[in-house]
Amino acid sequence: MSLLSTLARLEAVRSGRAEPLATVRHRHLSDRPMVVVPLTAAGEAGAPLAAMLGTDRAAPRLHVVPQPLDRDQRFAFLAALAADLLPYLEGYGEEVEQVEGTERDPETGERTPVVRELCAQAPQLIVPSAAGVDQLGLIGRSTRFRRTADDADAGPHPVPTRVPLLGRWLTHLRERSEVPGSSLLVAMTALLSRHWATGQSHLEDQHLGALLAWISPPPGMSGAEAARRAESARDERGQLYCPPAGPATDPRFDEKLLAPAVARYDAARAALRARPGGDERAERHVRRAAEEIRELLAGVLRPTWDQVWHGVDLLRTLPPAAHLPERWESDRWSYTGHRDRLAAGEPPQPRHDDAVTAARKLAQREREQAKVELQEALDDPLAMAEHRLSGEAFAGTVVDVEPAYDTSGRSPKPRPLVTVRTADRPHADPGREVHRAGGPAAQKAEIVAVDPDDGTLTLRLTSGMGRRKEPEPGSVPQPGEQVVFTLFELTVRQAAPLPAPEDTPWTHGGPPSAAALAPAAAAAGSDPITDPEDWE
Amino acid sequence: MNVSHPGHLPHGPAEPPAQRLARLRGPVPQRSLDARALAALAANPGCRRRALLDAAGVDKAALADRLGSPAPFGQSPFAIVRGNVFESRVKADGYAELLLLLQQRLGLPEPGAAELAVPDLLPRAGTAVRTERTRQVLADAAAHRGRWTLLDHPMLCLEVAGSPAFLEPDAVVVRPDGRWTVVEIKSFPVLDGSADPAKVGAAARQAAVYVLALQQTAAELAGVKPDPDPYAAPEGLAAAPDTAVLLVCPRDFSNRPTAAVVDVRRELSVTRRQLQRMTGIEQLLEALPEGVGFDLSTDDDGSPVRSTGQLGESVAAVPAAYSPDCLSTCELGFHCRQEARCAGAVEQLGRAVRGELGSLRTVGDALAAAAGAGTDPADEAAARLARAAALRAEALGRRPSAPGSGEAPGV
Amino acid sequence: MDPVDPTASPAAAAQRVTAEILDAVLHGTERGVVVDSPPGAGKSTLVVRAARELVAAGERLMIVAQTNSQVDDLVDRLAETAPELSIGRLHSSDGRPAPEALRHAGVTASSKVGDLVEQQVVVSTAAKWQWVKDVDPWRHAIVDEAYQMRSDALLAVARLFERALFVGDPGQLDPFTVVGTDQWAGLSWDPSRSAVTALLDHNPGIRPHNLPVSWRLPYSAAGLVSRAFYPFTPFRSGTGEGDRRLTIGTRGDGGPVDAVIDEAAESGWGLLELPARHTVRTDPEAVQAVAQTVRRVLDRGLAAVSERGTAPVTADRIAVGTAHRDQAAAVRSALTALGVPVEAERGPAVTVDTANRLQGREYDLTVVLHPLSGRPDATAFHLETGRLCVLASRHRHACIVVARAGIAELLDEHPSTEPVQLGVSVKFPDGWEANHAVLARLAEHRVSHRP
Numbered sequence A: 001m002s003l004l005s006t007l008a009r010l011e012a013v014r015s016g017r018a019e020p021l022a023t024v025r026h027r028h029l030s031d032r033p034m035v036v037v038p039l040t041a042a043g044e045a046g047a048p049l050a051a052m053l054g055t056d057r058a059a060p061r062l063h064v065v066p067q068p069l070d071r072d073q074r075f076a077f078l079a080a081l082a083a084d085l086l087p088y089l090e091g092y093g094e095e096v097e098q099v100e101g102t103e104r105d106p107e108t109g110e111r112t113p114v115v116r117e118l119c120a121q122a123p124q125l126i127v128p129s130a131a132g133v134d135q136l137g138l139i140g141r142s143t144r145f146r147r148t149a150d151d152a153d154a155g156p157h158p159v160p161t162r163v164p165l166l167g168r169w170l171t172h173l174r175e176r177s178e179v180p181g182s183s184l185l186v187a188m189t190a191l192l193s194r195h196w197a198t199g200q201s202h203l204e205d206q207h208l209g210a211l212l213a214w215i216s217p218p219p220g221m222s223g224a225e226a227a228r229r230a231e232s233a234r235d236e237r238g239q240l241y242c243p244p245a246g247p248a249t250d251p252r253f254d255e256k257l258l259a260p261a262v263a264r265y266d267a268a269r270a271a272l273r274a275r276p277g278g279d280e281r282a283e284r285h286v287r288r289a290a291e292e293i294r295e296l297l298a299g300v301l302r303p304t305w306d307q308v309w310h311g312v313d314l315l316r317t318l319p320p321a322a323h324l325p326e327r328w329e330s331d332r333w334s335y336t337g338h339r340d341r342l343a344a345g346e347p348p349q350p351r352h353d354d355a356v357t358a359a360r361k362l363a364q365r366e367r368e369q370a371k372v373e374l375q376e377a378l379d380d381p382l383a384m385a386e387h388r389l390s391g392e393a394f395a396g397t398v399v400d401v402e403p404a405y406d407t408s409g410r411s412p413k414p415r416p417l418v419t420v421r422t423a424d425r426p427h428a429d430p431g432r433e434v435h436r437a438g439g440p441a442a443q444k445a446e447i448v449a450v451d452p453d454d455g456t457l458t459l460r461l462t463s464g465m466g467r468r469k470e471p472e473p474g475s476v477p478q479p480g481e482q483v484v485f486t487l488f489e490l491t492v493r494q495a496a497p498l499p500a501p502e503d504t505p506w507t508h509g510g511p512p513s514a515a516a517l518a519p520a521a522a523a524a525g526s527d528p529i530t531d532p533e534d535w536e
Numbered sequence B: 001m002n003v004s005h006p007g008h009l010p011h012g013p014a015e016p017p018a019q020r021l022a023r024l025r026g027p028v029p030q031r032s033l034d035a036r037a038l039a040a041l042a043a044n045p046g047c048r049r050r051a052l053l054d055a056a057g058v059d060k061a062a063l064a065d066r067l068g069s070p071a072p073f074g075q076s077p078f079a080i081v082r083g084n085v086f087e088s089r090v091k092a093d094g095y096a097e098l099l100l101l102l103q104q105r106l107g108l109p110e111p112g113a114a115e116l117a118v119p120d121l122l123p124r125a126g127t128a129v130r131t132e133r134t135r136q137v138l139a140d141a142a143a144h145r146g147r148w149t150l151l152d153h154p155m156l157c158l159e160v161a162g163s164p165a166f167l168e169p170d171a172v173v174v175r176p177d178g179r180w181t182v183v184e185i186k187s188f189p190v191l192d193g194s195a196d197p198a199k200v201g202a203a204a205r206q207a208a209v210y211v212l213a214l215q216q217t218a219a220e221l222a223g224v225k226p227d228p229d230p231y232a233a234p235e236g237l238a239a240a241p242d243t244a245v246l247l248v249c250p251r252d253f254s255n256r257p258t259a260a261v262v263d264v265r266r267e268l269s270v271t272r273r274q275l276q277r278m279t280g281i282e283q284l285l286e287a288l289p290e291g292v293g294f295d296l297s298t299d300d301d302g303s304p305v306r307s308t309g310q311l312g313e314s315v316a317a318v319p320a321a322y323s324p325d326c327l328s329t330c331e332l333g334f335h336c337r338q339e340a341r342c343a344g345a346v347e348q349l350g351r352a353v354r355g356e357l358g359s360l361r362t363v364g365d366a367l368a369a370a371a372g373a374g375t376d377p378a379d380e381a382a383a384r385l386a387r388a389a390a391l392r393a394e395a396l397g398r399r400p401s402a403p404g405s406g407e408a409p410g411v
Numbered sequence C: 001m002d003p004v005d006p007t008a009s010p011a012a013a014a015q016r017v018t019a020e021i022l023d024a025v026l027h028g029t030e031r032g033v034v035v036d037s038p039p040g041a042g043k044s045t046l047v048v049r050a051a052r053e054l055v056a057a058g059e060r061l062m063i064v065a066q067t068n069s070q071v072d073d074l075v076d077r078l079a080e081t082a083p084e085l086s087i088g089r090l091h092s093s094d095g096r097p098a099p100e101a102l103r104h105a106g107v108t109a110s111s112k113v114g115d116l117v118e119q120q121v122v123v124s125t126a127a128k129w130q131w132v133k134d135v136d137p138w139r140h141a142i143v144d145e146a147y148q149m150r151s152d153a154l155l156a157v158a159r160l161f162e163r164a165l166f167v168g169d170p171g172q173l174d175p176f177t178v179v180g181t182d183q184w185a186g187l188s189w190d191p192s193r194s195a196v197t198a199l200l201d202h203n204p205g206i207r208p209h210n211l212p213v214s215w216r217l218p219y220s221a222a223g224l225v226s227r228a229f230y231p232f233t234p235f236r237s238g239t240g241e242g243d244r245r246l247t248i249g250t251r252g253d254g255g256p257v258d259a260v261i262d263e264a265a266e267s268g269w270g271l272l273e274l275p276a277r278h279t280v281r282t283d284p285e286a287v288q289a290v291a292q293t294v295r296r297v298l299d300r301g302l303a304a305v306s307e308r309g310t311a312p313v314t315a316d317r318i319a320v321g322t323a324h325r326d327q328a329a330a331v332r333s334a335l336t337a338l339g340v341p342v343e344a345e346r347g348p349a350v351t352v353d354t355a356n357r358l359q360g361r362e363y364d365l366t367v368v369l370h371p372l373s374g375r376p377d378a379t380a381f382h383l384e385t386g387r388l389c390v391l392a393s394r395h396r397h398a399c400i401v402v403a404r405a406g407i408a409e410l411l412d413e414h415p416s417t418e419p420v421q422l423g424v425s426v427k428f429p430d431g432w433e434a435n436h437a438v439l440a441r442l443a444e445h446r447v448s449h450r451p
């Protein structure tokens, strides 16, 4: 945690409510986000219990597995989830814009212009917390390899047709969420804690209810009180007022309410099975027992659902950061790419990345991380303040400008000397290159002199002034003007090229084979695709 | 009921620690330290409060209840059922799957059914008898090289701060090559070859406690002293316990077992260190004021022997080292958080913040420094905070010394 | 693991291992040869030797190092010891190689590999090699500081060579990344691991060689560093007890700073201990103590007596090591205020840098600001064994550590609840053990200082 955000937390302790950590919104927020609140059965990896989802806060849709250990019910749940989510996910694939670019001809190496399709918009899934992101990833992993009745070799337990497709989308979104600054799948806790500092720790901020309690405490309560209530207050039945945001449910809820309800449901089904001819009363019992479970789960999901939408409202009060459209465009490319891979009939994402793909993803994430940090600093004075405090940037007022020229070349070039007064203490030694932030164009300068007693720095501008002897009008800051310079570059370097996966070198085991990509399965002598995944 | 209250009895410096600890606990059953509790010692070794309560065998969850800040821990009945079902599945068919995994993962010759011994460990006997029986079986197995011996829920004993802690691993296997391997069965899944690192870490620390107990047993059987050097390579029987354990978990989304070998050398040295610290409990006891006690029992009429107020004072008399990690690792987490908040301790915001605040220990001091009221101009932390506050105010367009957002809580 | 044969002379032991390595490079069946080199065990000498022998055998080769300064050092050294070689220094288009590298007749520099393919040896950074294309692969490569190289970098450059010698120090800092890599943990090709671990996992036939003798570390340091940081691959010093000495020109002034200098000159170690106190990273008192120590070392005219003869300990033979960059910056300005030169461009200067940047460097005397000094709590970063190992193993004569009291307690109170990834081999020794081993030794050479 940086000192500035620690300070904000300290302030929040004093004021009793969360304090701003940003002056703008640093993450894209869709006009029509899809909120998804998933629940799982305790102790069962990837055994879904319920999900509440939808784009309309007034009309959440609920899908439930009354008996999480029942395979057919789980498949029915996944089919319903697919039917519900896929239209939203696929719906952004139609409207496209044409983007011109260039492509290098692999034979000749020449660049040729190409026009590519880019989806005009993309979906955005919002889950309550980081655990929800993982949970969607798990559902993706558990479904994308399943065989359906349409497959030639359907195996013993085919799933409904669209389920593997859902798995591939969720897998893609989960992968994308690892990219810093991406917004296709986001956790509300992460969004909120990027923009507000609470008077509690990071760990406690993982609790969506507690986090919101600090950001907008109910009237008459301090953030700390409200957070404590959200964490632990229970009603007369011993149930939490603010149930956990999932995917796990509160153990006391499982024990006191859910387990008995599931037992009643099982009993009702057993009774029904005992009457082979069918029996209206027994059927009614089963339905009622299932309905009871549904209501219980709706009851613990609804508070979280409302909290996520409350979070959306809070985020919408912040003005969007200037670089959001650029970053959202990367998300749109990611979405378009996945759409195209599906259309091209490519197989589902493998269980493990091969060496080259892993390296490529790592490089992408590192680049995006650097980019987000840069862009946030440029978009938000509070983010830039972090760099100023750490001596990596300085801001101040121009007090003097002295024209000067570099006459070493054929024609003289402008190299004006600019003196800036600043209270910042950058780690700037003479000779160091600095970069102007927020200027009319990219501009570099070199530090000529530092006078800490006077609080001034003198710089020689070295670029961004046009090609003539005199600088372009407006390209040199004038006395009285506010300027910001950074010691770090304001562009992110390109990642180095990697070999194609089929050219993986001997140092990394040579080209991947199917077996190498599934080491665990190979060792256990089983096939991840046809192996029955029994939950009983 | 003849209850002896601490403070009512004279006690001299000669009182043995175990007795003093028992007196602190009062006449309630001792919460014996199991492997999980021992492993949890590493979560906050700087906390004397926890060390003392654990050493005295006080039921911290019950104490937290009494103090009005119940621990938020609990296990879902679904998870418990699932865990039991999985363990019995692993041990089904005469341990066939387990042995197969052992053999595959440890690269051992295939186990033939005939060579497997599964001795009766007297599961219904008392702990002392079971411990002795386990010892015998291990000694026996050592004498029979070349066969498998599987100890299902053996009982091991480790001395902690003067009192024995009894430990019950899921299984210990004596391999044909004479080595002993701890088997830890967990119900979290191994998905595509990897598992939740926090859970594996916890399992590894727990398994390390078993390995430590086995090392002691082996050393005793071999008639040598256990070597505290972490890089020691003992010989003979004393070297039998393997420092790699077999972690058995459900594979992917199924209920079928898979296994991974986990090297617990690092956790082993951590545990060894923590247990050594526990022996320093005497100093803690000496520093205790009179009248401190954690007796959670009730009198005949059902009224508590110690009032909530008295318990609270006793707890407060033992220094704590709260950090937000406590919330997930210690039953007293909510209580100690409240205490830290009341005291305005900066630790309430996380361990890491202390590193930035240097000698500023309270929220009030830190904010005063940020407002430029630093007491010591040479204090680097105060100067940096003041600078940070100025930058923050500038970026937010506030007047530099405006307190907070200017809004009262709840407005 | 090659056992250290205590009867053989250090030179003979090192000679034998070197011969084995060169034989494996020239005639071995494996495509890769890995050499684990503890601090100062003659890694650079080995690289130069291997390059010369390969060229003598009629081969051309490429060398991969990790940073530009490593490349420049290596080029300088190669050209110095083997003037007969034609060496290409491949650099990036916006980088200028150091003058030391370019002063030799045999060295050609270019940013285009096409200009250099005729050279017998071409040296560059991994980052630059990744961009090289349209060349025929070299038959041989040497990868220097290979444990600092990340697996993904090796993946990108391995297409440029057929066989390679990997040399590095496994005890130093691991490569790292700031983004999430959990999904690859446990995979042999996890791109964020070190290049050597990836190589060894994929080529189980490769058995690393161990250089058995540290020529840099004095007798007083080799034993401790070996036991604390390389418990499973021990090494020893090339010089014996008392072979290296520091003489001091003037008597001490009776103060603690002079006393710790005397102690370090005498024993090879010194601990200047400030009173326990929680401070921020740039603890002004500790920074001042570091700066004063350096100032007094220069003032008192130390001379290093060793197998190389006697030479004054000038500013350029001294380094200050810290954990963080802001600490280095604070020490630099404190030194400047005391008139100690810290800018190498203007003549001999004291090097002040973080552990990361001191890797692979060597000085007569080092002054170290202990990574845990004054900290209210330890973190994984501060406990990383590699960091302490680098800081405690840069010196040929003596190392003076400046720290606040209380580090042992801090270590004891550090929570040890590290997550464990399946399939990832644990880094052993752990920071706690290593830190305590070093502290225990330092405690024998403690001088209290109350500024």
Ligand code: SF4
Binding pocket: B044, B047, B048, B049, B050, B320, B321, B322, B323, B326, B327, B330, B331, B332, B333, B334, B336
């Ligand atoms: S919760 Fe309290 S008693 Fe428990 S470890 Fe933390 S500080 Fe110690």
